[in-house]
Amino acid sequence: MLKRSTILQKDSVDTLAIGSFDGIHLGHRQLIKRLGEHGALFVIDKDQANLTPGIKRSEYTGYPCMFYHFLKVKNLSGAEFVALLKKEFVHLKKIIVGYDFRFGQHRSCHAEDLKNFFEGEVEIVPAFTCQGQAIHSSVIRSFLTEGKIEEANRFLGREYAIVGDTIAGQGLGEKALVPTLNLKVMDYLLPKEGVYATRTRLGAMVYDSVSFIGNRLST
Numbered sequence: 001m002l003k004r005s006t007i008l009q010k011d012s013v014d015t016l017a018i019g020s021f022d023g024i025h026l027g028h029r030q031l032i033k034r035l036g037e038h039g040a041l042f043v044i045d046k047d048q049a050n051l052t053p054g055i056k057r058s059e060y061t062g063y064p065c066m067f068y069h070f071l072k073v074k075n076l077s078g079a080e081f082v083a084l085l086k087k088e089f090v091h092l093k094k095i096i097v098g099y100d101f102r103f104g105q106h107r108s109c110h111a112e113d114l115k116n117f118f119e120g121e122v123e124i125v126p127a128f129t130c131q132g133q134a135i136h137s138s139v140i141r142s143f144l145t146e147g148k149i150e151e152a153n154r155f156l157g158r159e160y161a162i163v164g165d166t167i168a169g170q171g172l173g174e175k176a177l178v179p180t181l182n183l184k185v186m187d188y189l190l191p192k193e194g195v196y197a198t199r200t201r202l203g204a205m206v207y208d209s210v211s212f213i214g215n216r217l218s219t
Helices: 026-032 056-061 078-088 111-117 137-145 149-156 172-176
Strands: 015-019 039-045 065-069 094-098 121-125 165-167 182-184 194-202 205-213
Touching (some): 039 056, 056 065
Parallel strands (some): 015 094
């Protein structure tokens, strides 16, 4: 269940957390929990999100996401970027970013530089670590591609989930063993090929399941 409506008009937003927010992991949660009732995520999208694609970010956070493509902001100076924020969100009072946030053309500005351009409150959230390692989406991607699901889930603070459309197969499972579902997954990073203990949601029901990721080599 979402904590609040994920629909919010821009002129109602008074607090922004800025980032790419791919994964909505424990590090991102440190920014998100500082948003108030009229907070939103300013998502800089590079079309590369494959842990939590698209509007799924709102579903996981309970906050509205305002998407701005990277190509529209990459050439802005630091002052121009903040001017864009103030123009788009006329009641903006607070900006929240991570310690490693960079902005401005060629990533020329650091998180601390926001305070030079924005008259309101700027909160810079320090690194959040798990088992002595800073949490980043790139680390979680590495865990998944290596088949280290438990480690990925620990950094995410939840079970990694993918969404796909069911497609027709050859029906061999139903004939020889048990009926199976074949999924076409488009936007998500798939873990390393192998067999995994999973849970599958169909409508409102959740079932314990076994999932194979990879290409079937035999008939």
